[in-house]
Amino acid sequence: MNSHFLLLMTKSYIPYFLNQPDFRIPQNITTDILKEKDALAFHLSLAEYQHTPLISLPALAKHLGIGKLFVKDESKRFGLNAFKGLGASFAVFQILQDKPDMxxxxxxxxxxxxxxxxxxxxxFGKEAVVFVPSDTTSNRIQAIEKEGAKVIQLNKNYDDTCAYAEEMSIKNNWELVQDTAWEGYETIPALIMAGYLTQFKELETDLHPREFPEVDVVFLQVGVGSWAGAAAYYYLQRYSSKGPALISVEPEGSSGLLDSFRSSQRVVPNNPSYTIxxxxxxxxPxxxxxxxxxNAISVSLNIPDIQVEEAIRCLYYPLEDDPRIIxxxxxxxGLAGLLAMMQDPVFQPVRQQLDIGPHSRILVxxxxxxTDKESFQKIIS
Ligand SMILES: Cc1ncc(COP(=O)(O)O)c(C=O)c1O
Structure with a gap:
């Protein structure tokens, strides 16, 4: 039995945390870089650059009992099937400005x-060495190798793999381009986050939020939280406390952010377990x-794997005239978080607190x- 249901059966487990954000932008190296760097200008100069589509799903919105549902489709980014090229390209470009011989x-x-x-x-005509943790699938490894990198799989978890990559980079005089920050390693993660801001700037032309935000709630999936952190910075600097409510979504087997909210400090996930x-x-985080x-998240929640499988099928088998999304x-x-929020009674207090209903405009x-075609086929069939 799935641990989510076991925990629910004990009636003691609440898969969310209601935060009281103060909407303050912290003053640090990261926010200095986010303020100063214009990654959009760099991305516009790339031959592969294309604004990714913003797709409306009116039939699914109606089915869920909300007003509007928008999906920004990052699978169309740079032919990489994911948004991550925004951050890596800008960071590598910036590093090479200072260290052209790297x-x-x-x-x-x-x-x-x-x-x-x-x-x-x-x-940029350079080499890449990529370390992956023990549970990375062979399909994902092959996708990295196809981009010309040397991939080394370690018998370690994610955090230990990061530590090993840092150790090897120092030893071999390689440049570590890590998308997570720790004390003393903040500049490169901030450049990566600055790269992610392009996505949100693109939304300005799609949603036209001149005076007031045109969406009320944004769902943000979280791994280490760099991407959601960039989103948080974007909404804080643009709207302060008047922006959409931000909801973070994590797998129940890896909820470092939710556990950090509960502990009021950054912690490793409690009881980590496998997640797809x-x-x-x-x-x-x-x-x-x-x-x-x-300072920015209103609700931090987690979801079981089965919820995300349902979300994948919802996007692949759309209702009425809604377009298909892979x-x-x-x-x-992010969508799985919304499905859970609207369908699972445990989230009723959250719906009430955020006043989510037929008037709500939601962005995921x-x-x-x-990115793992074999797993995708299994889920949709
Ligand atoms: C597809 C996808 N979505 C979201 C994320 C989360 O980003 P972050 O690790 O910055 O929280 C990742 C991270 O690898 C990802 O691959």
């Missing part, structure tokens, strides 16, 4: 970020992500397509 870029990854670093390194959401299967998310396990996690991100 030959090798290194990272630890559970899939998409490693593929993005390999792609970016190759783009590979991109979200991380350890302790990023230092820089946490600093932003704790989404992977981490890609559909499909952060990846079918």
């Amino acid at each position: 030959k090798v870029f290194c990272t630890a990854t559970d899939g998409n970020h490693g593929r993005a670093v390999a792609w970016a390194a190759q783009k 959401m590979a991109g979200l299967n991380c350890g302790i 990023s230092l820089s992500g946490w600093e932003l998310l704790k 989404s992977g396990e981490s890609g559909a996690a 991100f499909n952060t990846e397509g079918d």
Whole structure:
């Protein structure tokens, strides 16, 4: 039996935390970089650059009892089937401005970020070495190798793989391009986060939020929290406390952010267990992500794998005239959070607190397509 149901049966487990954000932007290296760097100008200069689509799903919105549902489809980003190329390309570009002779870029990854670093390194005529944890599937490893990287699988979890990549980078004089920050390693993760801001700037032209936000709630899936942290920065600097409510979504087997909210400090996930959401299967939240998310997130929740499988099928077998969207396990996690929120009675207090109903306009991100094709086929059949 799935641990979610076991915990629910004990009636003591609540899969969410209601936060009281203060909407303050912390002053640190990360927010200085996010303020200063214009990654959109860099991305516009790339031949592969294309604004990713914003798709409306009116039939699903009606079915769920909300007003509007938008999906920003990042599976269309740079031909990489995920959004991660935004961050890796900008970070590699910025590093090369200071260190043009750097030959090798290194990272630890559970899939998409490693593929993005390999792609970016190759783009600039450089090499990439990518370390992956023990549970990374062979399909994901092959996708990274296809971008020309050397991939080494370790018998370690995500956090230990990151530590090993750092050790090897220092030893071999490689540049570590890690998408999570810790004390003393904040600049490169901040450049990656600055790259992610392009997505949100694109939304300005799609949603036209001049005075007031055109969405009321945004669901953000979280691995280490760098991407959601960039989103938090975007909404804080643009709207302060007047922006949409931000909801973080994690796998129940890897909820470092939810556990951190409960502990009022950054912690490794309690009771980690296997999840099919590979991109979200991380350890302790990023230092820089946490600093932003704790001030911006209204609700932190987690979901079981079966919920994300349902979300993938919802997008693949659309209702009425809604368009089909191909989404992977981490890609559909934001929608899975919304499905759980609208369908599971345990979330009734959250719906009430955020006043979610037929008037609500909700935004989710499909952060990846079918990055593991075998697993995707199993889920949709
Ligand atoms: C598809 C996908 N979505 C979301 C995320 C979460 O990003 P972060 O680790 O910055 O929280 C990842 C991370 O790898 C990912 O691959």
